[in-house]
Amino acid sequence: MKAVVLSAVNKLAIAEVEKPKLGTKECLIKVLACGICGTDRHIYHGEYPSAKPVILGHEFGGVIEEVGPSSKFKVGQVVSVDPNIVCGTCPDCVAGRTAFCPDLTALGVNINGGLAEYVLTPDSQIYPVKGDLNPLHLAFIEPLACSIRGLDLANLKSGEKVAVLGGGVIGLLVVQLAKLAGASEIVLITRQKFRRDVALKIGATRVIDPNSEDVNTAVTNMDVVFECAGAIETFKQAQKISRRGGSVIVLGLTASDATLEVNPFNIVVNELRIQGSFLNPLTQGRAAELVESGKLNLDILISKVIDLAGVQAILDAPPAEGDIKYIACP
Amino acid sequence: MKAAVITGIGKVAIENVPDPTPGERDVIVKVASVGICGTDLHILEGEFAPTLPIIPGHEMAGKVVAVGKGVKEIKIGDLVAVDPSLHCGECFYCRRARGNLCENWNALGVSYPGAAAEFLKTPVKNCHILPKGVDVFEAALIEPLSCAIRGYDVLPRVPGSHYLIYGSGTMGLMMAELAKRNGAASVSIVDINEAKLETARILGIDYATSDVKTLNQPRGWDVVIDCTGVAKAIQEALSHVMPGGTFLQFGVANEKAKVEIEPFWIYNKEITIAGSMAVLHTFDRAVDLFSSGVLNPKVMISDRFALDDYEAALTAFKSGKGRKIIITPNGNSI
Numbered sequence: 001m002k003a004v005v006l007s008a009v010n011k012l013a014i015a016e017v018e019k020p021k022l023g024t025k026e027c028l029i030k031v032l033a034c035g036i037c038g039t040d041r042h043i044y045h046g047e048y049p050s051a052k053p054v055i056l057g058h059e060f061g062g063v064i065e066e067v068g069p070s071s072k073f074k075v076g077q078v079v080s081v082d083p084n085i086v087c088g089t090c091p092d093c094v095a096g097r098t099a100f101c102p103d104l105t106a107l108g109v110n111i112n113g114g115l116a117e118y119v120l121t122p123d124s125q126i127y128p129v130k131g132d133l134n135p136l137h138l139a140f141i142e143p144l145a146c147s148i149r150g151l152d153l154a155n156l157k158s159g160e161k162v163a164v165l166g167g168g169v170i171g172l173l174v175v176q177l178a179k180l181a182g183a184s185e186i187v188l189i190t191r192q193k194f195r196r197d198v199a200l201k202i203g204a205t206r207v208i209d210p211n212s213e214d215v216n217t218a219v220t221n222m223d224v225v226f227e228c229a230g231a232i233e234t235f236k237q238a239q240k241i242s243r244r245g246g247s248v249i250v251l252g253l254t255a256s257d258a259t260l261e262v263n264p265f266n267i268v269v270n271e272l273r274i275q276g277s278f279l280n281p282l283t284q285g286r287a288a289e290l291v292e293s294g295k296l297n298l299d300i301l302i303s304k305v306i307d308l309a310g311v312q313a314i315l316d317a318p319p320a321e322g323d324i325k326y327i328a329c330p
Numbered sequence: 331m332k333a334a335v336i337t338g339i340g341k342v343a344i345e346n347v348p349d350p351t352p353g354e355r356d357v358i359v360k361v362a363s364v365g366i367c368g369t370d371l372h373i374l375e376g377e378f379a380p381t382l383p384i385i386p387g388h389e390m391a392g393k394v395v396a397v398g399k400g401v402k403e404i405k406i407g408d409l410v411a412v413d414p415s416l417h418c419g420e421c422f423y424c425r426r427a428r429g430n431l432c433e434n435w436n437a438l439g440v441s442y443p444g445a446a447a448e449f450l451k452t453p454v455k456n457c458h459i460l461p462k463g464v465d466v467f468e469a470a471l472i473e474p475l476s477c478a479i480r481g482y483d484v485l486p487r488v489p490g491s492h493y494l495i496y497g498s499g500t501m502g503l504m505m506a507e508l509a510k511r512n513g514a515a516s517v518s519i520v521d522i523n524e525a526k527l528e529t530a531r532i533l534g535i536d537y538a539t540s541d542v543k544t545l546n547q548p549r550g551w552d553v554v555i556d557c558t559g560v561a562k563a564i565q566e567a568l569s570h571v572m573p574g575g576t577f578l579q580f581g582v583a584n585e586k587a588k589v590e591i592e593p594f595w596i597y598n599k600e601i602t603i604a605g606s607m608a609v610l611h612t613f614d615r616a617v618d619l620f621s622s623g624v625l626n627p628k629v630m631i632s633d634r635f636a637l638d639d640y641e642a643a644l645t646a647f648k649s650g651k652g653r654k655i656i657i658t659p660n661g662n663s664i
Contacts, residue, residue, distance in 0.1 A: 089455030096611035
């Protein structure tokens with residue numbers, strides 16, 4: 001079969017590899033769609049640890065081609081896959097903090113992922129969806145599950161005001177989740193005009209271009225601020241634009257050695273809560289159901305649909321102006 | 331090995347059964363202490379276990395005497411408390427972080443062989459190493475404590491709240507101790523059994539009475555917890571929830587029991603009625619809290635029986651005398 005194989009840092013190829021052999025409690029999935037994520041670019045450039053060689057791709061779903069003898073799934077089922085595999089037996093897993101499992105391995109990072117014609121997936125990671133789901137929407141379930149984790153932690157209440165910093169896939173999914181949660185105002189802050197226009201179509205009540213307006217004065221008193229850009233500048237803005245007693249939910253990934261100064265006095269007198277949100281611990285099922293429900297506008301987030309041969313060019317270049325989500329259909 | 335076996339409804343026997351052998355990721359525990367709980371009586375009456383015969387015992391601690399080939403995190407000689415929960419990890423509820431509502435729910439001592447035996451086989455993930463200073467002969471109390479903590483995970487836990495608890499048995503007393511730890515302004519406990527009320531007084535519970543009308547709390551209590559499972563007590567308990575307050579159903583009632591509520595009252599007084607079921611990500615915290623001395627085991631444990639006297643222990647439990655009854659299947663040393 002064909003697969004996108006990372007053999008070393010900055011070394012990627014479309015390779016012909018052997019179709020994987022099925023174990024007992026797993027399924028062989030024919031990949032219908034696999035999203036390309038910023039993390040893939042980080043892995044490609046050696047900025048995020050991964051196995052090598054490894055087949056990339058962790059935002060995917062497909063149709064079950066073969067099932068192991070003790071699998072509970074059936075050939076032909078359309079399924080979404082949670083790429084993050086945890087041990088289930090360590091103290092963190094036992095305490096319900098599965099995202100912190102020290103043995104966490106991920107399809108497309110540590111073991112072969114979805115940028116291939118076929119991928120082996122353990123039963124534990126598989127979430128069936130309805131058979132007539134638009135296959136491209138399978139690629140959104142994993143990033144949506146991460147966004148839902150952020151909403152869970154935000155404890156957003158009906159009528160509250162929300163700001164979202166960053167107009168990538170996560171930011172634009174969070175805009176839609178905030179709308180579903182009943183936010184009275186949703187402000188999206190991003191440099192790219194195209195993304196601002198998309199945001200206005202899917203639930204943002206106001207958009208801000210940080211190049212032409214001072215974010216800290218244009219946006220104030222937000223109940224919940226979602227930092228989805230992963231930059232120090234936006235992290236600072238998030239603290240400024242939240243109201244006293246507000247929350248900052250951090251979904252964006254900054255460089256691992258980046259630091260910034262905070263004012264502890266202000267954290268106390270403003271009762272500011274800064275809360276990180278990591279991965280998708282046990283939110284994949286709800287994400288799959290929400291995608292199935294059709295309540296989200298996902299088509300507007302798709303910039304380009306490519307085949308496996310097109311992946312390298314996408315990863316070689318930074319995202320083009322106006323582009324949001326690239327999806328590979330192997 | 332020797333084991334207590336529920337062979338049929340209402341029937342218990344002491345039998346010789348094959349020694350358990352560990353699978354790849356299993357541990358064999360030499361049982362030091364196993365508690366008797368109301369659930370054991372339900373099992374004896376055929377209410378919980380899908381298949382008899384079964385070795386009961388789901389509140390347990392002991393020493394590791396054998397480990398499977400794939401076990402690295404625990405070694406022979408470790409003293410452990412064992413979480414009896416066997417959640418499948420794959421069903422709808424498990425994958426929504428609600429494993430205590432597992433659609434394929436199983437538990438050691440309920441549907442798999444339990445600890446009323448000389449040895450217990452358990453998956454390694456269920457074993458929690460006891461911190462130094464914890465007496466393994468008292469550590470059977472950790473499992474009921476982990477259920478009590480689940481109850482508090484469900485409750486709002488607002489410091490300065492007044493708590494009213496129905497039932498002064500071991501669960502009521504544990505709920506009362508946790509109320510103190512959660513910043514209660516006052517803790518009151520109601521029971522019809524004077525001896526059980528006396529235990530509450532020994533533990534320093536603010537008010538212990540058989541008649542709630544003697545307590546001066548005109549608006550009712552912020553939190554009312556039923557630990558009796560008795561419809562009549564639940565009905566009375568509900569009437570004492572303060573407007574804006576929370577009622578927690580913790581005691582296991584008869585499946586067919588019914589109480590009356592007024593929907594208008596729930597609406598008009600913003601009453602919350604909640605339930606709490608078994609253990610959910612609370613066992614590790616129960617180990618830590620137990621180690622910190624949240625319970626006084628000398629008071630909580632009233633009687634100890636040898637494994638041969640398992641039936642006598644059940645009879646003593648049924649009589650309502652005493653507090654937690656512990657079986658010591660391997661005597662006083664392991």
